[in-house]
Amino acid sequence: MIADIWNSFRSLSLWVQIWVALILVPTNLFSMVFIDQPSGKLIAFLAVTAMAPNVAVIFIERGFSKLMALPHIPLWTILLVILLFWRPTGSPQYQMFLSVLFLVNLVSLIFDYMDAYKWWRGDRKIAGAR
Numbered sequence: 001m002i003a004d005i006w007n008s009f010r011s012l013s014l015w016v017q018i019w020v021a022l023i024l025v026p027t028n029l030f031s032m033v034f035i036d037q038p039s040g041k042l043i044a045f046l047a048v049t050a051m052a053p054n055v056a057v058i059f060i061e062r063g064f065s066k067l068m069a070l071p072h073i074p075l076w077t078i079l080l081v082i083l084l085f086w087r088p089t090g091s092p093q094y095q096m097f098l099s100v101l102f103l104v105n106l107v108s109l110i111f112d113y114m115d116a117y118k119w120w121r122g123d124r125k126i127a128g129a130r
Contacts, residue, residue, distance in 0.1 A: 001062055008063025011128030025051065027104045034097060039088035043079065047101065050075035063126040066119035069112035076105045076112070 009017065031047040034040045053071040058064065083102045088094075 001059070004062040005058055005064075008058075008126060008128040012064060023104060024108055027101055030097065031101060034090070034094050037088065037090035037094040039082070040090070040094070042082070043088070043098070043101070046075045046079040046082075047105070050079075061126050063129055065126050066115040066123055069115035069119065072105075072108060072112045073116055076109050080105060080109065 009020075012020075028047040028051055031040075031044040035044050037043075050072045054068045057068050057071075061067065080102060082088075083098055087098060090098075
């Protein structure tokens with residue numbers, strides 16, 4: 001199973017692998033560093049909880065699919081609305097991080113909305129599946 005998951009991940013485009021492993025996941029996990037900042041717990045909850053269901057999806061499907069976009073959509077959309085219209089105050093480092101988090105999740109959501117649409121339309125392929 002682990003080999004199937006790894007092979008599925010490695011079958012993704014190199015830029016997607018880099019995006020997920022070095023930018024998307026670390027940025028959202030890094031939100032936990034700021035839980036002591038204003039609304040830090042809420043920000044971390046939305047950022048991390050949107051990713052958590054994908055662990056189950058990856059194991060159930062034995063790889064990566066467009067289904068992984070669905071958990072991101074409601075939580076990261078709420079997160080972006082908060083960051084855009086009700087941005088919390090806090091340290092300069094926190095403010096910088098919130099800007100990065102907003103940008104990273106905005107880019108991700110653009111792809112997520114497209115992938116969710118494709119999944120709903122029947123594209124249920126598992127990356128790298130034989």
